[in-house]
Amino acid sequence: MTVKTQFREIEGRSGAYYGLLAALVIGIGLGLLAAVLKGTYGHHITGMDNQIVWGLPHVFAIFLIVAASGALNVASISSVFGRTVYKPLAPLSALLAVTLLAGGLAILVLDLGRPDRLIVAMTYYNFKSIFAWNIFLYTGFMAIVIVYLWFMMERRMNRYSHMAGYVAFVWRLVLTTGTGSIFGFLVAREAYDAAILAPLFIALSFSLGLAVFLLTLMAAYRWSNRPLGDVILRRLKNLLGVFVAAVLYFVAVYHLTNLYATRLHGVEAFMLLHGGIYPLLFWVVQIGIGSVLPLVMVFHPVWSRSRAVIGAAAGLVIAGGLAQLYVIIIGGQAYPLDMFPGHDVSSSFFDGQVAPYVPTLPEFMLGIGGVALAFFMVAVAVKFLRFLPDSLADDKVDPHHSTRSAGAETASAGA
Numbered sequence: 001m002t003v004k005t006q007f008r009e010i011e012g013r014s015g016a017y018y019g020l021l022a023a024l025v026i027g028i029g030l031g032l033l034a035a036v037l038k039g040t041y042g043h044h045i046t047g048m049d050n051q052i053v054w055g056l057p058h059v060f061a062i063f064l065i066v067a068a069s070g071a072l073n074v075a076s077i078s079s080v081f082g083r084t085v086y087k088p089l090a091p092l093s094a095l096l097a098v099t100l101l102a103g104g105l106a107i108l109v110l111d112l113g114r115p116d117r118l119i120v121a122m123t124y125y126n127f128k129s130i131f132a133w134n135i136f137l138y139t140g141f142m143a144i145v146i147v148y149l150w151f152m153m154e155r156r157m158n159r160y161s162h163m164a165g166y167v168a169f170v171w172r173l174v175l176t177t178g179t180g181s182i183f184g185f186l187v188a189r190e191a192y193d194a195a196i197l198a199p200l201f202i203a204l205s206f207s208l209g210l211a212v213f214l215l216t217l218m219a220a221y222r223w224s225n226r227p228l229g230d231v232i233l234r235r236l237k238n239l240l241g242v243f244v245a246a247v248l249y250f251v252a253v254y255h256l257t258n259l260y261a262t263r264l265h266g267v268e269a270f271m272l273l274h275g276g277i278y279p280l281l282f283w284v285v286q287i288g289i290g291s292v293l294p295l296v297m298v299f300h301p302v303w304s305r306s307r308a309v310i311g312a313a314a315g316l317v318i319a320g321g322l323a324q325l326y327v328i329i330i331g332g333q334a335y336p337l338d339m340f341p342g343h344d345v346s347s348s349f350f351d352g353q354v355a356p357y358v359p360t361l362p363e364f365m366l367g368i369g370g371v372a373l374a375f376f377m378v379a380v381a382v383k384f385l386r387f388l389p390d391s392l393a394d395d396k397v398d399p400h401h402s403t404r405s406a407g408a409e410t411a412s413a414g415a
Helices: 015-041 056-071 073-079 084-110 115-123 130-153 155-184 197-223 230-260 262-274 277-299 307-334 361-384 401-414
Strands: none
Touching: 015 084, 015 361, 056 073, 056 084, 056 130, 056 155, 056 197, 056 307, 056 361, 073 084, 073 155, 073 197, 084 115, 084 130, 084 197, 084 230, 084 361, 115 130, 130 155, 155 197, 155 307, 197 230, 197 307, 197 361, 230 262, 230 277, 230 307, 262 277, 262 307, 277 307
16 A cells, blocks of 8 residues: 655744744855955955865865765655655755755855856866866756756656656766766875775765755754654664765775875875874764764664664764865865975975965855855745655555554564
8 A cells, every 4th residue: 555645835934943044044144244255355364375275165065065966865766766665755855955056056156256257167168177077067967956856746747757866866976976086086186186086975975965864854854843753764874874884985995095005105194194183083073973983873773763863973974074075175285295206395385395274264154154055945945845745654654664563563462
């Protein structure tokens, strides 16, 4: 027997809802203020310079872009792999994919100082540059996911939703490969220049996107007083654990491969041992707090039954992902360029020196603005459109749940 899922908007009339919107609008305002300050005074008010050209705003932007690709994973599991239990979650999954990408792109555009410079990037293409490819990948992804949403939510177009899901699934893999290749194609930076960064970013998108989706789902159903059963939470938290383990695997392969190459021992020692803030973020935040601890939390036989623990694990995964991107993006630039391999270079222009970087308040403001924009769009969309199922109780998500539960109780009583 199939239970038909009913979708309904949230009421959005409470003081808490308007308070949330007000907080998000303030966050967006902070981001716009940071953009105005950077456009007026220049990038010298940030911690970025000609050594560190990608700073904290780019960490937030790439986090949102990568998470956008991963957030669509729930919808892909339903459409591509035929797991019908995830079908009620597909509209929210696609909505998050669009809004997170919009927030990330907003940060990148506003970081230009003069957003009108985007016109140059959109009219003059150097197809040897991965950045030129990404313009098509990002805009194409947003267009495809919007069409996918339309096919899912318009009854007359439902029969095409599976086909759109396949296209969106393939496109998101290509998009995340392109994002990882931004660094993998940079041969001048020893911390980059690795083909494995592409699959690493794909795995990272799975874990970060699912963590963001899980927190959004739990918050939406808690604040709207709608039932959210254990069946769907248990599946999602187990899937999150698998993705976190996959990221750990690719991180281990990346660093072991670099350690095997003698010429990369210096950059590995910098990243893992004596690089100051970067080894601290790597070992403590990325590996310890953001990977190992969440794995223990989601797979522990007792702790994983608590929704607070599941939510905390998702939050820690996000913190670990931000730390990982910070180490990759900023740590990779801080390590000195090897301008002339095999030779010692000395000059007054930072040759052979670690580039210092301290993020400033405008950078934090811009990053927060992008995140606030993404979730403001989600909060408004769920009020006016039917993205959320009326109920995700166990008997609604899994029609056989009550039958199995009764059978288990009968067997237990007989024993």
